[in-house]
Amino acid sequence: MIDPMQIDLASFVRTWHGPADAAVVKLPPSCDWLPAPLKDWYEFSSQWSTPLMTLKEMKPADQVAIDCGRAIFLEDFGDQAWAFDVEDPLVVLERQSTGEWLRLSEGISEFIVHNVMQESAYMAPYWRSCVEVPDVQLQQILAPMNEVAFGDWFWPRPGHRIFFAEGLVADIGPAMEDLAPWGIKAGYSEVQIGALNPVSLTYLREVQGVEWATSE
Structure with a gap:
């Protein structure tokens, strides 16, 4: 497995999202209470004029506020959210749809790397996607890659x-059942x-029985 903290985040972003095209925006002193890895990410990511994520959205640094000891800094476009613990700012909490x-x-530094890589699998210039891949095909699909040892x-x-x-990143998870209550579909995965580079995906033509949605 790949140690997530051995991944050079700055190099990864420049490789997958292109060179920075804006000047860094330094955070004001009012944001000094934010944990250092989060402050660093806000300033680093400010150098791209286009968003570095589309599945989720970072709250503006000056809008991160404390609520019951938690400071939400990231949300999806539903009811999920991520916060750090004000008493232990390197601890990341995830809010479920139940409100729990x-x-x-994983701590906040690893979480940021995890989030950036997961987003990049969807924002890449070329991609393949399938919501129901037979698990027996995963070994062939994942053969060119190594798993990153992120926390759950x-x-x-x-x-x-x-x-x-190099040149590939994948997000693999359990497939969803077709009907409510949308449980896990045994024996299948979302890929x-x-x-x-499109050439990096040509090996997937050899995978039998999978209908890929594609970027082309």
């Missing part, structure tokens, strides 16, 4: 994993693979 907060096993998230459902190789 659950502590993640509960969003969008437990069991998602990130795989990575999203992003690539920097």
